[in-house]
Amino acid sequence: MTSAKKPPTEIDFIQWIREHTPQLPENYVVGIGDDSAVVNTFGKTSVVITTDSVVEGVHFKPETEPYLAGRKAMARGLSDIAAMGVEPSFCVAAVCFGQNSSLRDAKAVYKGMRFIADKFNVKIIGGDVSNSGKNLFLINVTAIGLTRMKPVTRSGARDGDAILVTGALGGSILGRHLNFLPRIKEGLALNRKFKLHSMIDISDGLAADLGHILEESRCRGAVLYENAIPVSASAEKLARSTRRPVIEHCIYDGEDYELLFTASQQEARKILEWAKGRIKISVIGQIRNNKKGIFLGSGNRETELEKKGYRHTMRS
Amino acid sequence: MTSAKKPPTEIDFIQWIREHTPQLPENYVVGIGDDSAVVNTFGKTSVVITTDSVVEGVHFKPETEPYLAGRKAMARGLSDIAAMGVEPSFCVAAVCFGQNSSLRDAKAVYKGMRFIADKFNVKIIGGDVSNSGKNLFLINVTAIGLTRMKPVTRSGARDGDAILVTGALGGSILGRHLNFLPRIKEGLALNRKFKLHSMIDISDGLAADLGHILEESRCRGAVLYENAIPVSASAEKLARSTRRPVIEHCIYDGEDYELLFTASQQEARKILEWAKGRIKISVIGQIRNNKKGIFLGSGNRETELEKKGYRHTMRS
Numbered sequence: 001m002t003s004a005k006k007p008p009t010e011i012d013f014i015q016w017i018r019e020h021t022p023q024l025p026e027n028y029v030v031g032i033g034d035d036s037a038v039v040n041t042f043g044k045t046s047v048v049i050t051t052d053s054v055v056e057g058v059h060f061k062p063e064t065e066p067y068l069a070g071r072k073a074m075a076r077g078l079s080d081i082a083a084m085g086v087e088p089s090f091c092v093a094a095v096c097f098g099q100n101s102s103l104r105d106a107k108a109v110y111k112g113m114r115f116i117a118d119k120f121n122v123k124i125i126g127g128d129v130s131n132s133g134k135n136l137f138l139i140n141v142t143a144i145g146l147t148r149m150k151p152v153t154r155s156g157a158r159d160g161d162a163i164l165v166t167g168a169l170g171g172s173i174l175g176r177h178l179n180f181l182p183r184i185k186e187g188l189a190l191n192r193k194f195k196l197h198s199m200i201d202i203s204d205g206l207a208a209d210l211g212h213i214l215e216e217s218r219c220r221g222a223v224l225y226e227n228a229i230p231v232s233a234s235a236e237k238l239a240r241s242t243r244r245p246v247i248e249h250c251i252y253d254g255e256d257y258e259l260l261f262t263a264s265q266q267e268a269r270k271i272l273e274w275a276k277g278r279i280k281i282s283v284i285g286q287i288r289n290n291k292k293g294i295f296l297g298s299g300n301r302e303t304e305l306e307k308k309g310y311r312h313t314m315r316s
Numbered sequence: 317m318t319s320a321k322k323p324p325t326e327i328d329f330i331q332w333i334r335e336h337t338p339q340l341p342e343n344y345v346v347g348i349g350d351d352s353a354v355v356n357t358f359g360k361t362s363v364v365i366t367t368d369s370v371v372e373g374v375h376f377k378p379e380t381e382p383y384l385a386g387r388k389a390m391a392r393g394l395s396d397i398a399a400m401g402v403e404p405s406f407c408v409a410a411v412c413f414g415q416n417s418s419l420r421d422a423k424a425v426y427k428g429m430r431f432i433a434d435k436f437n438v439k440i441i442g443g444d445v446s447n448s449g450k451n452l453f454l455i456n457v458t459a460i461g462l463t464r465m466k467p468v469t470r471s472g473a474r475d476g477d478a479i480l481v482t483g484a485l486g487g488s489i490l491g492r493h494l495n496f497l498p499r500i501k502e503g504l505a506l507n508r509k510f511k512l513h514s515m516i517d518i519s520d521g522l523a524a525d526l527g528h529i530l531e532e533s534r535c536r537g538a539v540l541y542e543n544a545i546p547v548s549a550s551a552e553k554l555a556r557s558t559r560r561p562v563i564e565h566c567i568y569d570g571e572d573y574e575l576l577f578t579a580s581q582q583e584a585r586k587i588l589e590w591a592k593g594r595i596k597i598s599v600i601g602q603i604r605n606n607k608k609g610i611f612l613g614s615g616n617r618e619t620e621l622e623k624k625g626y627r628h629t630m631r632s
Contacts, residue, residue: 010445010446010447012419013419013422013423013445014445016419017443020426020430021440024439024441025439028406028439031441031442032440032442032443034442036442037406037408039405039441039462041357041359041363041462042359042360042361042462042464043357043358043359043360043361045358045359045361047357047363047460047462049408049441049458049460050408050442051408051409051442051443051444051458052410052444053410053412053444053446053456055412055446055447055448057448057449057450058446058448090344090353092365092366093367094367094368094369094456094458096369096371096454103328106329107329107332110333114336123340123341123344124337124348125340125344125347125348125355125365126347126352126353126366126367127330127348127367128368128369128456129326129330130326130369130371130374130375131374132373132374132454133373133374134373134450134451134452135450136452138412138448138454140367140369140410140444140456142367142408142410144363146357146358146363148358
């Protein structure tokens with residue numbers, strides 16, 4: 001079926017929206033196409049805002065504990081604010097329960113959301129509750145950060161930048177995609193102390209999200225250093241059962257929710273120095289405008305990576 | 317089945333959440349339980365925020381044009397900001413499409429949202445697109461107003477207050493629930509020019525939403541003047557086919573999205589004077605703490621109203 005026309009994806013739709021969205025006034029600093037949008041208020045405060053849904057059957061299984069679904073929904077929302085190098089301040093949540101949801105499930109969802117919110121001192125200040133009347137359950141979180149700092153966008157990567165990542169990658173499907181902690185303190189500290197050129201949280205997978213940085217920054221290509229990519233224990237475990245090379249899991253698995261960012265080579269050295277004993281941070285590659293696409297370098301060999309990553313599709 | 321235990325509703329859940337939500341810091345001026353939440357930023361600006369979902373099969377029919385579903389989702393979100401006497405500034409939207417949604421449907425949803433947003437100069441600055449993979453379609457809008465004004469809450473009604481309403485009520489199911497315009501200019505003008513004690517937008521129905529004001533304001537009761545309640549043409553039309561008294565449609569039908577508010581008797585007279593030739597506003601009743609419940613007054617008779625209104629239910 002390789003000759004069939006691909007169904008349109010969320011990317012097609014979002015691209016169409018961007019083409020049909022009029023230019024925003026100057027106080028709208030970041031609009032559609034980043035982890036969060038940024039609006040300057042009348043004073044020096046910026047509002048950083050993001051909205052994100054987790055859907056039963058897509059982002060969690062029908063048998064997933066409602067507590068973990070709530071936890072994931074909140075953590076994803078906060079992670080999108082963290083990816084701007086900003087601390088989330090408060091949020092609102094909209095939950096659409098399914099026909100079989102019980103009050104007990106509802107409470108568990110709230111407790112899961114609160115666990116993450118409390119951990120990062122984020123206030124849940126409003127919400128909306130509905131019931132689909134069907135076999136569908138969805139949680140939406142809109143998170144907001146109020147800040148006087150300059151948020152880090154996806155669009156500032158420069159040729160020659162070092163590519164860095166927090167933590168270790170791959171295999172989140174074994175459980176981490178539900179119970180991860182968003183990298184809020186790390187994102188805030190990095191933005192406070194260093195000059196980052198671009199940042200994103202890894203949700204579509206390392207290769208796909210690096211692709212988003214390249215696209216938004218209008219950079220042509222990048223090289224990833226195979227031996228430098230930090231491999232998670234779950235990536236290794238998963239590779240043993242899938243029998244695929246572990247590096248594939250690190251590059252293509254989604255939902256790591258680690259921070260992927262770029263900075264000048266000099267700044268990257270300072271970051272690594274500072275990170276020692278504090279946070280696991282690795283330099284894993286370089287932005288390279290003399291290439292087109294993302295390449296995996298190992299020894300003297302460089303292999304171009306396939307473009308893949310999770311995409312919602314819709315009928316054309 | 318009157319002896320059977322009632323299934324728990326969204327109200328039970330929200331009540332439980334309120335009991336389990338720790339007190340918010342002082343800069344959180346309005347939390348859970350109003351049309352919108354209000355947060356003071358570092359400066360003089362307040363962030364007024366609300367989140368609201370419209371769900372296929374609940375808030376619109378499966379055969380409803382996606383354009384109208386998008387329009388309704390946006391209008392409802394903005395109406396919740398209007399109900400605070402504040403102008404919405406920007407919003408984010410999260411759409412979960414169904415398995416049969418096409419790119420054409422997606423574009424229509426966006427166009428419907430944009431129609432309302434553009435009309436009130438509200439910017440759509442971010443969003444999230446997913447697909448349920450099932451026969452379910454849902455649109456969530458989180459709307460934000462940035463203001464230096466004091467928002468009007470549900471909780472400030474006082475004994476003796478006049479009860480006022482914009483527009484005419486009832487029969488929205490004949491079409492207005494999809495294509496209404498939120499009362500943004502009216503809410504803003506009323507808050508700017510007058511001292512309102514409380515305000516809400518009518519979504520659950522006149523009686524139910526007046527009940528919300530009473531509850532949040534810790535008032536015991538109110539009287540509505542039957543002859544003063546403004547009857548919409550669609551309420552009259554609907555009453556002809558339902559053969560129910562038209563006043564029932566005005567009192568119990570949901571989704572009027574008119575503003576229901578209270579003010580002192582003196583202020584109410586000023587409001588009516590100002591409204592002449594500008595906005596249809598009616599004084600329809602009075603807050604009365606010497607009563608318990610909501611009564612409908614007609615001539616010398618006062619009848620207590622039933623407590624009813626649309627409620628989502630869930631299993632216990």
